Amino acid sequence: xxxxxxxxxxxxxxxxxxxxxxxxxxxxxxxxxxxxxxxxxxxxxxxxxxxxxxxxxxxxxxxxxxxxxxxxxxxxxxxxxxxxxxxxxxxxxxxxxxxxxxxxxxxxxxxxxxxxxxxxxx
Amino acid sequence: xxxxxxxxxxxxxxxxxxxxxxxxxxxxxxxxxxxxxxxxxxxxxxxxxxxxxxxxxxxxxxxxxxxxxxxxxxxxxxxxxxxxxxxxxxxxxxxxxxxxxxxxxxxxxx
Numbered sequence: 001x002x003x004x005x006x007x008x009x010x011x012x013x014x015x016x017x018x019x020x021x022x023x024x025x026x027x028x029x030x031x032x033x034x035x036x037x038x039x040x041x042x043x044x045x046x047x048x049x050x051x052x053x054x055x056x057x058x059x060x061x062x063x064x065x066x067x068x069x070x071x072x073x074x075x076x077x078x079x080x081x082x083x084x085x086x087x088x089x090x091x092x093x094x095x096x097x098x099x100x101x102x103x104x105x106x107x108x109x110x111x112x113x114x115x116x117x118x119x120x121x122x
Numbered sequence: 123x124x125x126x127x128x129x130x131x132x133x134x135x136x137x138x139x140x141x142x143x144x145x146x147x148x149x150x151x152x153x154x155x156x157x158x159x160x161x162x163x164x165x166x167x168x169x170x171x172x173x174x175x176x177x178x179x180x181x182x183x184x185x186x187x188x189x190x191x192x193x194x195x196x197x198x199x200x201x202x203x204x205x206x207x208x209x210x211x212x213x214x215x216x217x218x219x220x221x222x223x224x225x226x227x228x229x230x231x232x
């Protein structure tokens with residue numbers, strides 16, 4: 001059974017950098033996109049970006065200038081860095097797995113982490 | 123890349139059917155048969171109910187069905203049950219390995 005677990009600080013100061021890591025267990029990194037999705041309190045889901053197992057990255061155009069996603073395959077981890085944060089970045093951040101076009105569920109999110117609440121303080 | 127458009131809320135009585143629409147553009151919903159639907163209960167991570175527009179994962183009730191016409195995808199839930207009360211989100215492939223979500227729909231079972 002594939003499991004994803006987010007980790008990182010729950011509080012970040014305004015203008016600083018938010019850093020989160022997702023650890024994947026129970027499955028291979030290969031063949032998938034590894035995603036970050038966020039949900040502000042009381043609001044909807046927003047796709048932040050992803051990294052393909054081969055290393056290419058893809059971002060929401062509205063966040064592209066502030067986002068970095070990296071992959072550590074030997075550790076089965078991928079990470080998010082979001083710089084210059086403001087109160088608008090306060091959200092539950094989920095890491096999630098998405099299959100590529102050759103998988104059973106292409107471009108659908110089949111596994112999610114439990115989510116981690118990150119608050120930005122002024 | 124703009125969010126897909128969903129109604130903010132829908133409601134229905136137990137046993138009835140409801141449909142949630144998800145309107146995109148020719149750049150996302152209209153160009154790919156890669157719309158998925160997610161159910162989210164309060165304080166829980168979402169879970170997939172439909173993928174590739176109309177396919178149901180193993181374990182998802184056949185009361186859930188998906189379809190698409192042009193730039194609009196739809197999720198229909200038949201035989202509404204109290205446990206179906208949740209938020210529902212559509213998500214579409216939008217080209218260049220990107221995804222876009224709908225704004226979400228709150229389903230109330232009366």
